[in-house]
Every structure is written in structure tokens, then in C-alpha cells.
Amino acid sequence: MSSEELAAAAGVNSAKLRKDLSHLGSYGTRGVGYDVAYLLHQIRRELGLTQHWPIVIVGIGNLGHALANYRGFAERGFRTAALVDADPGKVGEEVGGLRIRPLAELPSIVREQDAAIGVIATPAAAAQAVADALVAAGIRSILNFAPAALVVPEGVSVRKVDLAVEMQILTYYEQRKAALDEVTSAG
Amino acid sequence: MSSEELAAAAGVNSAKLRKDLSHLGSYGTRGVGYDVAYLLHQIRRELGLTQHWPIVIVGIGNLGHALANYRGFAERGFRTAALVDADPGKVGEEVGGLRIRPLAELPSIVREQDAAIGVIATPAAAAQAVADALVAAGIRSILNFAPAALVVPEGVSVRKVDLAVEMQILTYYEQRKAALDEVTSAG
DNA sequence: GCGTGTGAAAACCTTCACAGCT
DNA sequence: AGCTGTGAAGGTTTTCACACGC
Numbered sequence: 001m002s003s004e005e006l007a008a009a010a011g012v013n014s015a016k017l018r019k020d021l022s023h024l025g026s027y028g029t030r031g032v033g034y035d036v037a038y039l040l041h042q043i044r045r046e047l048g049l050t051q052h053w054p055i056v057i058v059g060i061g062n063l064g065h066a067l068a069n070y071r072g073f074a075e076r077g078f079r080t081a082a083l084v085d086a087d088p089g090k091v092g093e094e095v096g097g098l099r100i101r102p103l104a105e106l107p108s109i110v111r112e113q114d115a116a117i118g119v120i121a122t123p124a125a126a127a128q129a130v131a132d133a134l135v136a137a138g139i140r141s142i143l144n145f146a147p148a149a150l151v152v153p154e155g156v157s158v159r160k161v162d163l164a165v166e167m168q169i170l171t172y173y174e175q176r177k178a179a180l181d182e183v184t185s186a187g
Numbered sequence: 188m189s190s191e192e193l194a195a196a197a198g199v200n201s202a203k204l205r206k207d208l209s210h211l212g213s214y215g216t217r218g219v220g221y222d223v224a225y226l227l228h229q230i231r232r233e234l235g236l237t238q239h240w241p242i243v244i245v246g247i248g249n250l251g252h253a254l255a256n257y258r259g260f261a262e263r264g265f266r267t268a269a270l271v272d273a274d275p276g277k278v279g280e281e282v283g284g285l286r287i288r289p290l291a292e293l294p295s296i297v298r299e300q301d302a303a304i305g306v307i308a309t310p311a312a313a314a315q316a317v318a319d320a321l322v323a324a325g326i327r328s329i330l331n332f333a334p335a336a337l338v339v340p341e342g343v344s345v346r347k348v349d350l351a352v353e354m355q356i357l358t359y360y361e362q363r364k365a366a367l368d369e370v371t372s373a374g
Numbered sequence: 375g376c377g378t379g380t381g382a383a384a385a386c387c388t389t390c391a392c393a394g395c396t
Numbered sequence: 397a398g399c400t401g402t403g404a405a406g407g408t409t410t411t412c413a414c415a416c417g418c
Contacts, residue, residue, distance in 0.1 A: 066253035
């Protein structure tokens with residue numbers, strides 16, 4: 001398959017796609033294109049998608065529930081190793097085949113399961129304390145769904161997903177579209 | 188508050204923060220800093236966060252459930268106007284105080300509720316068909332949680348949130364950290 | 375004196391365009 | 397002939413650094 005076709009499928013410029021792929025090495029054939037299966041294998045290897053990563057979800061509210069039951073993770077190389085909640089009323093409850101465990105067990109969970117990623121699905125007010133607990137337990141990668149800016153030590157990676165912000169970005173464009181419509185119909 | 192303090196809180200460079208704010212106008216005072224309350228008001232106005240936006244959630248599985256019950260939206264100016272699912276078995280069921288409605292009702296929902304954003308929380312296989320239905324119903328902004336690249340007409344905005352990709356980015360860094368550790372301990 | 379607002383410089387990213395391999 | 401891989405060009409974003417107003 002040519003870079004032109006791959007780029008069209010991905011919605012990007014073909015030169016960009018070729019340059020990006022060139023960072024992995026020369027896996028294309030001039031005059032022919034790319035062997036998609038081989039390319040996928042190389043990309044997976046480079047991105048570390050060939051191994052399975054155990055994750056710990058903290059905060060089993062609505063979002064935590066959804067994440068615990070989400071099939072997409074397993075399909076993409078992630079295994080939900082444990083569920084944790086600070087609420088003693090929730091501890092012991094079973095969600096998606098896993099028993100909810102207390103925050104205090106984080107260190108042993110991380111050790112036993114060799115957990116690589118902590119997912120924070122708590123309210124914003126609890127997020128920093130949970131992040132501190134995850135880091136203390138040995139976690140070095142955090143995916144944060146709480147609308148809070150986390151402070152973590154050097155060497156710990158944090159990614160934040162803020163659902164409301166995603167929508168706000170859409171409404172910003174929506175507003176601009178509306179303003180543009182007005183100008184257009186007036187002019 | 189100075190740009191230095193605001194930048195530290197946001198985790199960015201102070202010059203960048205000042206330049207970004209300057210696009211909204213001159214809301215700071217030289218030698219003093221910014222009036223945070225006034226600044227927030229100006230930012231909210233510019234970003235269109237002063238009005239409430241009705242949203243429609245399509246696909247009431249685990250994620251759809253979580254989104255329907257998520258409090259964070261209301262706090263940030265979004266109102267869940269309707270829940271929609273293609274599964275006749277789910278239609279009529281009540282989630283978060285709203286009755287699930289069939290896909291066929293999308294046009295009337297969008298008209299009656301003046302819905303601005305469609306949220307796709309379906310499996311990947313259904314995502315394009317749902318997007319087409321949303322666009323046909325008059326929606327011009329889509330937030331897509333399905334791991335699928337949507338094709339939409341000019342003038343329709345799409346944002347994609349892929350939870351597995353977020354984790355893959357973390358594991359990529361994790362892998363690089365591990366490789367670096369090896370080199371360091373070997374050298 | 376202090377901190378904003380902003381030209382200019384530096385860094386970074388994307389696209390062009392074509393030499394070179396199949 | 398056709399498509400990759402990549403220098404060079406063009407564009408955008410980030411940072412620097414300082415004139416200017418409080």
C-alpha cells in the first residue's frame with residue numbers, strides 16, 4: 001500500500017506520513033509502497049504494544065465502573081489488574097469480575113500485579129491524594145480523568161483526559177461557526 | 188496574580204501564558220499582574236462558556252451510562268438533553284433520569300432540544316452510521332469515543348477521545364524509561 | 375521597581391519537491 | 397514508471413528579552 005493511500009485513510013498528508021514512518025526505519029519499498037502487516041508489526045514493536053500492561057483503576061464511581069467494564073482495553077493490550085476505592089462502603093463489591101479493594105492495599109497491589117499504570121477516576125478533590133498514593137506505591141504512569149492539575153515527582157508521567165474540556169473545544173468552534181454564519185448572511 | 192504564578196499553576200512558560208492572554212485583549216496591569224476573577228470572566232466569555240449547551244449521548248453501554256450520570260458536565264455548562272440507543276431492548280429504560288430513545292427520533296430530538304453536540308459512545312462498528320445519523324439530524328459537533336476514524340461533511344467538527352490510545356502513549360514513555368534505566372545501570 | 379505586552383529569535387512541525395532505488 | 401526517503405522551504409509555536417506603563 002502506498003503512503004498516499006495510508007495517508008488518505010489516516011486523514012493526513014502523505015509526505016508527513018512518510019517522514020513519520022522514516023523515524024522507525026526504512027520499512028517501505030521504493031516504487032511499490034509498504035507491506036501493511038510488516039509495518040504494523042514494526043509500529044507495534046516500537047510503541048511497546050507487543051506486551052500486556054496491568055492497570056489499576058482508582059475511584060469506582062460512574063466512570064470507574066465504565067472503565068472497569070470497558071472491553072476496548074483488553075483488545076489493545078491492557079489488563080485491569082485491580083480496582084481500588086477509598087469508600088469503605090464500596091470495598092468488597094464486585095465490578096467486572098474484580099473485587100474493589102481499599103486504598104491502603106495499593107502498594108501490595110502494585111508489587112504483586114506489577115501494575116504499570118494508575119487510572120484516576122475520582123472526584124477532583126481526591127485526585128492529588130490518590131496520585132500521591134499511586135506514586136508512593138511505585139506507579140510511574142498516571143492517566144487522570146479528574147479535572148485537576150496533578151503535581152508529581154520527576155520521572156512520573158501524567159496524561160489528563162478532561163471530558164468537559166473536549167466538549168468546550170467543540171462549543172468554541174460551534175460559537176465561531178455561528179458568528180461566521182451571521183456575518184455571511186449579513187454581508 | 189502575576190503571569191509567573193499563573194504559568195507555574197498551569198505548568199507552562201510565563202511568556203507563553205502572557206502571549207496567549209494577549210490574544211483576548213489587555214486584561215493585565217503592568218507592574219501588578221492579573222485580576223483572576225476578571226480574567227476568568229473574559230476567558231469564559233471568549234470561549235463561549237457563559238451559555239448552556241444541550242448534548243445528546245448515543246450508545247448507552249458502559250461508557251454511555253457513565254457519561255449520562257457524570258456530574259462534571261452540568262458544572263461546566265453542559266446539559267444532557269437526550270439519550271439514544273439503537274438496541275430496541277434498551278429503549279425505554281431510564282438512566283440518570285432520562286428515558287433512552289430510539290435512533291429514529293434523533294431529528295426530532297435535535298429540533299426540540301436544540302442539541303448542539305452529539306456524543307458517540309457506541310462500539311467502533313456502529314460509529315460511522317451514528318455519525319451520519321447525527322449529521323442528518325442537524326448536529327454540527329461530534330465527540331467520538333469509538334476507536335474509529337469518522338468521515339463527516341465540511342462544516343462538521345469532530346473530536347476523538349480514544350482511551351486506549353491515551354494509555355498506549357503512557358506505556359510508550361514507560362518503555363523508554365525502562366530502556367533508559369538499563370543503559371544507565373549498564374554504563 | 376515590577377510585570378505586562380510584544381517584536382524578534384529560536385525551535386519545532388508540516389509540506390514541497392525530487393534524487394534514488396525497485 | 398512509480399513510490400520511498402529526505403534535504404530544503406515554508407509555516408507555526410514557543411521562548412527570549414526588553415520597551416513601556418503602572
